Amino acid sequence: DAKTTQPPSMDCAEGRAANLPCNHSTISGNEYVYWYRQIHSQGPQYIIHGLKNNETNEMASLIITEDRKSSTLILPHATLRDTAVYYCIVRSNNAGNMLTFGGGTRLMVKP
């Protein structure tokens, strides 16, 4: 699976949009971009995933560049409960593939 690069940490003001970038320049055509987050001392929580089109759900939006070499996770109105480590993972959907976690971005939402 392709490697991802994320900033180690980011701050965001409560109520503002949090934009978390991810670089995956070696992504291949059949690989999806997944985002998970991990709140302290809990298991990872699925947020969203996409292949090439932008995606939106009740939690977030995922913007994937046209060349698919990078993406941005957008939390439109960050709350204090969004403070967590956010992981961007690239993976194909073949049955044998598991999720491999990198360092992630530690997002701190501040009042």
Add this chain to the structure above:
Amino acid sequence: GAVVSQHPSRVICKSGTSVKIECRSLDFQATTMFWYRQFPKQSLMLMATSNEGSKATYEQGVEKDKFLINHASLTLSTLTVTSAHPEDSSFYICSARALAGGQNEQFFGPGTRLTVL
């Protein structure tokens, strides 16, 4: 989304004892379950992949005789840490993959914090 549970949520044991952690998929069948380990301030590291009815596949550096994995049914996998030592203290997280509709999403349990004294 699908629910994965783990039991116990935290356990403290003496050095040299064995500890069993259960992972259950509550509302779906999981042919594959994964066990991860997470040390403080680090990311999740995959320990092993377990398919129902067959032997687990361990990642490099993970001792299969120390971390026994049993995946006896489509909803239950267990991880037994044998002869635990303080360096085995960690956050153990299981994950189950649901095969449905052509997708194969991975759902995570809440984790088990193991402290070995």
